[in-house]
Amino acid sequence: MQKSLFSKFFTVCLSIILASISILGVVLLVFASQYFKNDKFDLLSRNVVQAVAITSNVTTQGEGGYYVDSTRAMSGYSILGNAIDADIFLVDQYGKTLICTHRASCIHTTYMISEKIMEEAREGEYREMGSLGGIYSEPYYTVGRPIKAQDGSVIGVVFASTSAEGMTSFLLEIFKMFLFSAIAVLALSFIVIYFVTDRLVRPLREMADATQSFSKGDFAVRVPVEGYDEVSKLAMAFNTMASSLAAQDQTSRSFIANVSHELKTPMTTISGFIDGILDGTIPEEKQRHYLTIVSEEVKRLSRLIKSMLNIAKIEAGEMVIKPVPVDINDIVCRTVFTFEKAIEEKRLDIRGLDVDKIMVEADPDLIHQVVYNLIDNAVKFVNEGGYIEFSYTVDTAMTYIGVKNSGQGLTKEEVPRVFDRFYKTDKSRSLDKNGVGLGLHIVRSIINLHSGDIMVRSVEGEYCEFVFSLPTLHQKNGQSIFRKGEKGK
Structure with missing residues (x-):
């Protein structure tokens, strides 16, 4: 079935709005996830910096190496970890976990931090969203910073890790709010576009209806003009055309009526007088008089036909002047x-x-x-x-x-x-x-x-x-x- 202009315009507008909202939703979720991720990394980084400071304060140098007061370090790690719901743990320079705030059996002590991760951590700050080399079974945010001795050598690394499940919940809440807002916008857009489209298309419908009237010979229909936009200008042009058609139709009717009248009068006179002569109604002594009248009427018909032919030539552009x-x-x-x-x-x-x-x-x-x-x-x-x-x-x-x-x-x-x-x-x-x-x-x-x-x-x-x-x-x-x-x- 052929779609109307209204349905086409309405569908296109709604499709554009729906596509725009969808793209906006994807962009919003991408930026929200990136914001959430950066925020988590920054939070972990700030706490790792404090944990490094605590560790440095409770670390002493003795014979054979450096020693950490695990009780004091654990106390500071626990406060920081509880505040941000994260596991904070200390590993030595080889990747072995020495202290960990994980309350259950610590998975960090089961595994060694890979050398690749340790190399990156020794360079400055290590950031990752993943399994930390296979230690975690689900995604975790992890930030690590090195602990350096007075001579600048790295003697260990402090890591802070927190589950990435929070981002899923965060994005789900964002998506819900966006979805409710999008539905409200779509509903409002549906109503506005419906009435705007109807207002734009109404003059075109009226023009279509008017053309149906024109085809039946009724040129009195006019399209209402509202405003001065392109559609209004089209409506004005349409009304002007309708007036012109009405004038032409009236001229045509008048022309036919006048031609019929002008032809009928002399033809009636000619026919009447000739019939009168033929049937003997007009006596022979008066026949010349009436034949003279017939001759004048024939000349009048000739002038009429010649004039009409000249007009036809002029209006058809066939009359060429030779100045x-x-x-x-x-x-x-x-x-x-x-x-x-x-x-x-x-x-x-x-x-x-x-x-x-x-x-x-x-x-x-x-x-x-x-x-x-x-x-x-x-x-x-x-x-x-x-x-x-x-x-x-x-x-x-x-x-x-x-x-x-x-x-x-x-x-x-x-x-x-x-x-x-x-x-x-x-x-x-x-x-x-x-x-x-x-x-x-x-x-x-x-x-x-x-x-x-x-x-x-x-x-x-x-x-x-x-x-x-x-x-x-x-x-x-x-x-x-x-x-x-x-x-x-």
């Missing part, structure tokens, strides 16, 4: 002449065309489409007897072209939406019955392909102005260079 030096004022002038009839009918004042060449780098065909759409809108929505004004602002990087018309203008609510696909203002529905609401969206897309921008300014009841920018033409050795809009290359 060349262009006199934008010349394009504007030629486009204005195509609206001569409508301009005369509305008695419009055309301003701003009496300027010199305004050279930019642009694709002539696409920019003509931009200019045509903007002038078409201006002519449609300008008031009778009003004006259409063109303006140019040139700087080193970009040239700004403005198309302004008097009239009702746009409301504050309409301004942010004029470039949306299929968006038509209330007044455009009455003034622009043939439009499909894609013109300005295509205009913005084309301008963006040229690395330019377009904005709208409007004062309701006074005017509306669209300003778009194109790369300014720069000359270098007689050649034009494209400073902006290099997407087209």
Whole structure:
């Protein structure tokens, strides 16, 4: 069975803590045993030093060698041995035990201390944890120091030995205390890690649940954001993505609905009129009139399909621009002449065309489409007897072209939406019955392909102005260079 992220994280954390506690326990026991061992050796060493001093005080030199007052030495050895629970015994220079505090039958008198041990003891201090050359059947701590005569010669060695059983008990007690502490720490860690892991994983679970909702078309689910850590940033990014998906879904639904509506209306008109002509409902003398309407609706469908294909090409990145030096004022002038009839009918004042060449780098065909759409809108929505004004602002990087018309203008609510696909203002529905609401969206897309921008300014009841920018033409050795809009290359 596949493990969840919660169980994986929880298991890893507990494993790390358990391993750390185990390593800490081993290190603690090693250091505790070493401490206990050193402490025992130091204790034995201090008492051996005192035993050597006692022995030296009760040793006399006589004929044939040195003599020790065994009664006095034994008394001092017994006091020292009882104080530290150790056997203290004196051996001669050959390793034979002379005095011993062992109360039972003394095992030291049965064996001789090996010459190897004696050699080490004569050198200074001898320390061992073991059987003292086989004398003991179990581990003993043993410390030995030499007894020296006035001439510096070694005349014997004092040893102190105590059982090593105490270390086992000591380590067992240490282990018990450590074990109880480790269990308490593990229990506390278990609780803390459980809740911390749950808190870390909860946003991921919520994201997983949200994706299930997304797959069903519900984009309203959001993940709560707490704090500002990496998981919180991920949750914020997830919510942003959800909002984007919701917007795209809404746009897609609106697009489909608008396309369906825009296609359905002319198709219904065409179908109705043609059926009327075929079945004789429409008399012959009126057929030309209705065929004219059908022709207009077919042209409207053609414009709609062409606009949708252009949008699809732009969004798919398939529309390639071919920028060349262009006199934008010349394009504007030629486009204005195509609206001569409508301009005369509305008695419009055309301003701003009496300027010199305004050279930019642009694709002539696409920019003509931009200019045509903007002038078409201006002519449609300008008031009778009003004006259409063109303006140019040139700087080193970009040239700004403005198309302004008097009239009702746009409301504050309409301004942010004029470039949306299929968006038509209330007044455009009455003034622009043939439009499909894609013109300005295509205009913005084309301008963006040229690395330019377009904005709208409007004062309701006074005017509306669209300003778009194109790369300014720069000359270098007689050649034009494209400073902006290099997407087209």
